[in-house]
Amino acid sequence: MGDLQTIVLGGGCFWCTEAVYVNVRGVTDVESGYANGTVAHPTYEQVCTGTTGHNEVVKLTYDPAQISTRQILEIFFVVHDPTTLDRQGNDVGTQYRSGIYYTTDEQKQVAEEIVDEMNRDKLFGKPVVTEVLPLASYYPAEEYHQDFFAKNPHQGYCMAVAAPKVAKFRKTFAALARP
Template identity: 45%
Template sequence: MEAILAGGCFWCTEAVFQRVKGVSEVIPGFSGGNIKNPPYREVVQGRTGHAEAIKIIFDPEIVSFKELLQVFFATHDPTTLNRQGYDIGTHYRSAIFFTNEEQEKTARELIDNLNESGSFSNPIVTEVSAASGFYKAEDYHKDYYNNNREQGYCQVIIDPKIKKLMTGFKQLAI
């Protein structure tokens, strides 16, 4: 099964979901925009309307879509519009690009439940829209964290997200 999520920088989301049981592949790319096959340089300049996103290939017998979303909401800030920390722009927006009606229903129900429970101090602004295409990013983005763990961005921004997965979702973490 497939899920397409955007939670800011795709280096971060790729690194987190590569460490979830039942996930067989995580592909960094772009979704939610208005041109086909956008290059990274155009996306980050805000010219295409795309978000940095990941396509997750997963086994629903091992990890459910809802569990993936729970990890997603716990490892990024879904309450900030068009930004994640210092990363600012529409390409860093929080979004769920559903591939079927069940994914849409699950996403909307979880967002409602999280908002009602007060899990976040501000309302969730995550976009929920139909997947209209996913375009793989250039190869140098693939496995970015795994290949660059010594870089400051990886240590300061991505490591804490992985720690949240490992401590908050022990049953799902590899």
């Protein structure tokens, strides 16, 4: 493995986003957490109030020799709706906003290029509202949120929301899926 990179993505509920990225070749670690808020070491209950400024996110560690930042972000834009402000499906609030929190200038450049391309090409028929910001703060979510889909595949939310996202990833990006 070469030099690993980290990027943090907010695509709605972190259970769904994590469930997708654990299946991606070249992603070496996925952790659910909270990013870019105003409270140090927030709890899930605090973040759910929508008053801390945090976003539910996944922190991805990946090997750029196996998967590019662009590929990471192409997956991101297929498995969530980047056109709805502060919501994903029935999950509503600022903690569910679409966001890319970069840790390198290259990640920022790639993210801004993709958002510009999608808006220019009117890919979604409405503007992409994904925020592209530097990662200012990150805190891991509680242990019971980690690997939630893997531990609870028959839970209602997982079956209705996370499983279809994983299936969509596997169908659209078969070449990037782990065997």
